[in-house]
Amino acid sequence: xxxxxxxxxxxxxxxxxxxxxxxxxxxxxxxxxxxxxxxxxxxxxxxxxxxxxxxxxxxxxxxxxxxxxxxxxxxxxxxxxxxxxxxxxxxxxxxxxxxxxxxxxxxxxxxxxxxxxxxxxxxxxxxxxxxxxxxxxxxxxxxxxxxxxxxxxxxxxxxxxxxxxxxxxxxxxxxxxxxxxxxxxxxxxxxxxxxxxxxxxxxxxxxxxxxxxxxxxxxxxxxxxxxxxxxxxxxxxxxxxxxxxxxxxxxxxxxxxxxxxxxxxxxxxxxxxxxxxxxxxxxxxxxxxxxxxxxxxxxxxxxxxxxxxxxxxxxxxxxxxxxxxxxxxxxxxxxxxxxxxxxxxxxxxxxxxxxxxxxxxxxxxxxxxxxxxxxxxxxxxxxxxxxxxxxxxxxxxxxxxxxxxxx
Amino acid sequence: xxxxxxxxxxxxxxxxxxxxxxxxxxxxxxxxxxxxxxxxxxxxxxxxxxxxxxxxxxxxxxxxxxxxxxxxxxxxxxxxxxxxxxxxxxxxxxxxxxxxxxxxxxxxxxxxxxxxxxxxxxxxxxxxxxxxxxxxxxxxxxxxxxxxxxxxxxxxxxxxxxxxxxxxxxxxxxxxxxxxxxxxxxxxxxxxxxxxxxxxxxxxxxxxxxxxxxxxxxxxxxxxxxxxxxxxxxxxxxxxxxx
Numbered sequence: 001x002x003x004x005x006x007x008x009x010x011x012x013x014x015x016x017x018x019x020x021x022x023x024x025x026x027x028x029x030x031x032x033x034x035x036x037x038x039x040x041x042x043x044x045x046x047x048x049x050x051x052x053x054x055x056x057x058x059x060x061x062x063x064x065x066x067x068x069x070x071x072x073x074x075x076x077x078x079x080x081x082x083x084x085x086x087x088x089x090x091x092x093x094x095x096x097x098x099x100x101x102x103x104x105x106x107x108x109x110x111x112x113x114x115x116x117x118x119x120x121x122x123x124x125x126x127x128x129x130x131x132x133x134x135x136x137x138x139x140x141x142x143x144x145x146x147x148x149x150x151x152x153x154x155x156x157x158x159x160x161x162x163x164x165x166x167x168x169x170x171x172x173x174x175x176x177x178x179x180x181x182x183x184x185x186x187x188x189x190x191x192x193x194x195x196x197x198x199x200x201x202x203x204x205x206x207x208x209x210x211x212x213x214x215x216x217x218x219x220x221x222x223x224x225x226x227x228x229x230x231x232x233x234x235x236x237x238x239x240x241x242x243x244x245x246x247x248x249x250x251x252x253x254x255x256x257x258x259x260x261x262x263x264x265x266x267x268x269x270x271x272x273x274x275x276x277x278x279x280x281x282x283x284x285x286x287x288x289x290x291x292x293x294x295x296x297x298x299x300x301x302x303x304x305x306x307x308x309x310x311x312x313x314x315x316x317x318x319x320x321x322x323x324x325x326x327x328x329x330x331x332x333x334x335x336x337x338x339x340x341x342x343x344x345x346x347x348x349x350x351x352x353x354x355x356x357x358x359x360x361x362x363x364x365x366x367x368x369x370x371x372x373x374x375x376x377x378x379x380x381x382x383x384x385x386x387x388x389x390x391x392x393x394x395x396x397x398x399x400x401x402x403x404x405x406x407x
Numbered sequence: 408x409x410x411x412x413x414x415x416x417x418x419x420x421x422x423x424x425x426x427x428x429x430x431x432x433x434x435x436x437x438x439x440x441x442x443x444x445x446x447x448x449x450x451x452x453x454x455x456x457x458x459x460x461x462x463x464x465x466x467x468x469x470x471x472x473x474x475x476x477x478x479x480x481x482x483x484x485x486x487x488x489x490x491x492x493x494x495x496x497x498x499x500x501x502x503x504x505x506x507x508x509x510x511x512x513x514x515x516x517x518x519x520x521x522x523x524x525x526x527x528x529x530x531x532x533x534x535x536x537x538x539x540x541x542x543x544x545x546x547x548x549x550x551x552x553x554x555x556x557x558x559x560x561x562x563x564x565x566x567x568x569x570x571x572x573x574x575x576x577x578x579x580x581x582x583x584x585x586x587x588x589x590x591x592x593x594x595x596x597x598x599x600x601x602x603x604x605x606x607x608x609x610x611x612x613x614x615x616x617x618x619x620x621x622x623x624x625x626x627x628x629x630x631x632x633x634x635x636x637x638x639x640x641x642x643x644x645x646x647x648x649x650x
Binding site for chain 2: 016313315319320323325403
């Protein structure tokens with residue numbers, strides 16, 4: 001018997017019992033849909049992270065008060081221990097860090113904006129040093145970021161994000177116009193190019209002002225972030241160690257004490273992200289693996305039932321000339337067709353799910369093209385593995401007994 | 408298809424034994440030294456009460472089982488020495504089974520049911536179709552090609568089964584109580600069809616417990632307790648279907 005013939009028989013019996021087939025395959029459908037959905041989300045996030053989050057660029061690291069904290073205890077400890085970073089920390093790095101090319105500072109606060117009576121509440125007001133541009137490239141859509149001397153003299157100038165420009169200056173060029181931040185008036189010197197959103201949060205909803213003025217308005221209580229550009233990206237690690245030593249010295253930490261600040265780099269963030277996705281992926285593979293094995297066992301059971309139900313058919317096929325191996329092949333193909341049909345439904349479900357996630361949630365989901373191929377391979381393997389026993393049982397049936405049986 | 412010339416036996420059975428080993432070392436001798444020769448184009452009925460060994464003999468002749476002892480030559484091949492795959496091939500090529508319960512595939516059309524044996528002989532699809540149509544024409548069912556068994560009457564179902572048996576142009580039609588599930592009018596119709604197939608040159612072996620049915624055959628072999636009790640050839644009596 002040709003495999004094609006077996007395929008036709010298998011499809012026939014699959015379609016003959018659509019509800020039973022569907023219920024049989026539910027485990028496999030859910031398993032496949034789940035794993036592909038998870039892979040799609042991770043895949044989408046990977047692109048996202050590479051594209052939007054770890055955009056520090058190579059050879060840049062950031063010193064901040066907390067660094068990356070992954071659990072609550074560490075957060076509580078860090079809140080107690082970690083000192084706020086102040087301008088003097090940045091000054092010291094600028095002075096002492098020989099491997100650093102540029103040291104920029106940034107600090108954040110929230111305040112209301114007012115333009116001609118219209119107010120936007122609680123906007124991110126960033127105080128930056130002029131050289132932030134060298135480190136975190138803000139593409140300028142129009143105008144400019146302020147100069148070193150404007151920062152030094154604390155001139156009230158502002159560089160605004162695209163969302164602010166769109167909502168407060170809908171049909172006019174905001175350059176040179178006035179903007180009230182809190183109760184002070186600033187002159188707009190530049191507008192940033194649109195940067196899009198991450199996880200549903202707009203990244204264009206900001207106003208940047210000179211950090212000197214920021215400290216004066218919002219006080220020196222807010223911890224600052226220090227961005228460091230390394231002169232030689234190949235010596236990134238050395239530069240980070242150097243900065244760490246300088247700050248530890250300034251904070252009077254003993255040799256056995258932990259850092260009371262955090263250092264982030266693009267590599268570090270990527271590594272963190274990779275570890276995180278690896279864990280998610282492993283958990284998903286485990287859960288889905290269990291569901292697929294259960295699904296496979298269900299398929300095996302239904303195949304065993306099918307062998308018993310169709311004993312007469314098997315007997316007849318043998319009587320008219322089917323060899324044992326023809327029967328075995330037929331039932332193996334049937335089992336593989338069954339599991340692959342489950343896989344196909346699961347893949348479709350995952351594709352819909354990925355589409356829904358992309359459309360209705362801030363999470364990105366990118367359906368990887370290799371996923372269906374792998375899914376079919378997995379389903380085929382499950383089909384063969386769990387079909388072997390029923391197929392062998394069918395092939396072993398004695399035609400005389402089989403023909404004599406009820407049904 | 409047959410190397411045997413007319414007159415040479417299609418079936419040659421010599422001293423055939425079939426012994427079943429039961430639990431506790433008990434042995435049941437279902438056949439005890441049966442010898443039988445059936446020539447081409449004979450129409451033979453094997454009769455006997457249940458337990459006489461006729462089912463065992465049919466399984467052996469049908470190559471579904473192998474004898475414990477003795478020799479069975481089918482169309483020149485010594486069947487008693489073949490392995491399972493070779494037996495499957497012999498069944499496919501040499502024997503057309505007709506069962507009491509028809510044994511059609513319920514989801515398949517009449518045409519597909521008839522095609523089934525040809526699938527296992529790896530015949531190309533188009534040729535298969537033609538041969539199946541031809542066989543269905545021989546049983547007057549050309550207008551039922553696409554019907555499924557549940558859309559057919561009992562007599563029609565049995566005719567589909569007969570077409571399936573004919574489709575490989577076998578050396579032997581082996582019918583096991585073919586009218587057992589049919590009422591007497593339809594039985595007569597089927598027996599007439601057998602007569603027609605016999606006239607057309609087929610070799611038919613009819614197994615039944617009913618001597619009235621057996622009377623339709625040319626020759627009646629009676630079994631009892633695993634041995635041949637009588638073997639009567641009715642040369643002078645024309646075979647007539649019962650009303």
